[in-house]
Amino acid sequence: MSGHDHLDPDIDLFGTIDDAEETLGQFLVSRARVDATTRFDEHSHQEDQLAWMSSGSMELAVLGDHRQLRREHLAWIPAGLVHEMRFSEPGELICVYADPALRPRGGGWNGARTVAVDDLAGALLLHLVDAEPAGPRRWRCWSLLVDLLSSAARDDEALALPREPRARAIASALIADPADPRGLDEWAAHAGVSPKTIARAFANGTGWSFREWRVRVRLHAAAGMLVRGAAVQDVAPAVGYDSVGGFIGAFRNRFSVTPAVYAARSREDLGGA
Template sequence: MTWASISAPPGVLPPRPITMRVQSIPPRHEFPEHAHDWHQVAYAIDGALMVTAESRSFVISPDQAVWLPSGVSHRVGSLLGAEFRSLWIAVDAGRNLPSAPTVLAVSPLLKELIVEAAAIERSQDSDGYPERVATLILDQLRRAQSLTTGLPWPRGGRLLRLCEALYIDPADARSSSEWAKALGMSSRTLTRQFEAEMGLSLRSWRRKLRLLRAIELLSSGTAVTETAMQLGYGSASAFVFAFRTEMGASPHAYMRKATGAYRASSPIPPKLRRQNSRR
């Protein structure tokens, strides 16, 4: 299936120092390749983003964001749909941040600050609160852990058909030889091409895919048992064991840590806003 193009909301001004964009990305929609005269943080509070930058394509889960320096050509979309939150950041404000596209771990505090920045965008707050939120976001971005990459993603061809099918249905249990036959290629050719383009074996990629989809499903409120079934595990306990092995924590413990003190969809409480205003 083809992808449709979408455009940025009208009337969005250049960042001074941060401009927040809020937009829903429907399934199989993307922002075509483009570049900015400012930095950008691409993030989704719900759903996964597919990002292409500097000849690399990858998918990020809701606990990750992508730092895109000014001038870097990039493309952002979503296979299954996402709630997109894009931060445009002035060049001067992005000092001491990476000079190349970088996947960042999103802490619970950074997530809450992004949600809050979206809630107060275009507000007529005269006490400087939006500027304080922007300063905290920049501080958190500088402290964010840099990750090697998201889930590698093919640029096109038969490998793209394979990866899209497995992303949509991670419970698909067909072996590499069965997939090779379905794609009209030999098992050896599939193995060689996959490892050459993706940098890892199909088996390892499927394991990373399941983990990313697990985080995506859990972040959207899907129960552990339902998540296990959608991912193709024989039982919830098998899924919990696999998740704990990869992440060092159970799904429940991981999500408690990921959401922090507040729900991901909740803004910073008014009480905290009042405290900040008095400082």
Template sequence: MSSSVPSLEDSLADFDPDALHRPAVALRVDVRENDIELPMHRHRKGQLVLALHGGVTCAVPDGLWMVPPQCAVWIPGGMLHSNRVTANGRVCFLFVETDAASLPDQCCTLAITPLVRELIEHLAALAHLYDVDGPTGRLAAVLLDQLAQMPMENLHLPISAHARLRQIADALTNDPADRSTLAEWGQRVAMSERTLARLVKNETGMTFGRWRQQLHIVIALQRLSAGARVQQVAEDLGYESVTAFITMFKKALGKPPARYFADRQNGHEQ
């Protein structure tokens, strides 16, 4: 079935947000049938990636940011990044002119209220070259004021540029069920357990166990957002039972997976 909403690649092929000198410009796109990953790029403007359905994973040089439904990731202007959208994804991109709003100077995940979501979607349906002093300009100003008040969420996986930690991160991303101990990882990368533990802490701010759990959260959110069953995700991540996985998920995010995603779709705050 065809869609009136353009595909991600088609929408961005001839779209240059930096050429549009407006405080905020929004674009709505969908992915239709295939996962899409845009190559590393950057904009002068800041970019908000809002997941309307499905999920988005944003990669920046020092980490991964997960965007489950009804959340958004904020990417400051000038930051190199790449976005991967799940096959069932529908997203809105909001490009914000430098100094047009009091938004963080670091990449972060934001919880988005139904009001902000509706304002972004409404702006995406309007002409990009609007009158800044007209109705659309006033709507954009309200949107940016509201956006600056959105709370941050801990859906971030720090990734170090250190070669050995990159090696571990790549291995765990490819096989998240790998339950090797820190000592075993140390043997693989030719480091002592103590030295590797110290390196992980210094580079990520987390213990190895906490960092691996955060990786599991990011992967779980990505796969659940794409429509995978909880049982399958638990198996993919190497948990001995669905209950063990749900317990970990609830401890990390405050709710079991089914409630977490149901509340997202219904627009409830955590």
């Protein structure tokens, strides 16, 4: 798949920078509903791409690097870079495709990266796809978004997946069932390798220990359940926590807000879309 073949032409918004400004290029904004059957196989674009899951979760693969992304993360994929996307739950994908002439300054944007999505960046993306601003306002939205990207640090909090095939299979199983109670030794035995091999694969491939990674995948899954309306007392055991209080504490440490506040803010943002 290449170009914009996967996009619904009824929802794409294509426009040119206002003629009153120096014309540097063009950008397109799209919204697509996705579910667990949606998959965009390896493809590339002539434009730079910003990809944001305003809801749901995406596994993005670029040059052998796999990451699970939610609404806290914005993926930057430069023009010509082959990538693929998979989705494990219903959600909404918002993308911006822009002429490379419009990218932020500096060589750091020649490769793929993820950055944190703050409230303003998320609001700008929703405004571009919903309000369909024209002329100077559209250009100003893009200019502000580029300014936010330029000052944003790399986001290493996105959920990376290990590259080693056996460790990747374990990671995929835990993403599918985050409440699975098996520890490192049991998973290693299941895969037919030593615990040290799996531990090393997680550390080298994700930057976290197996235990730390499993906490993150549980909270990653919890975030999606909360946005879809599940109650905190139901989410906690569903992602492997015996104690609701323990779950709330871990969630607050990861997202800096309680599960209830996270869910309310997320649904408010989506409701305004």
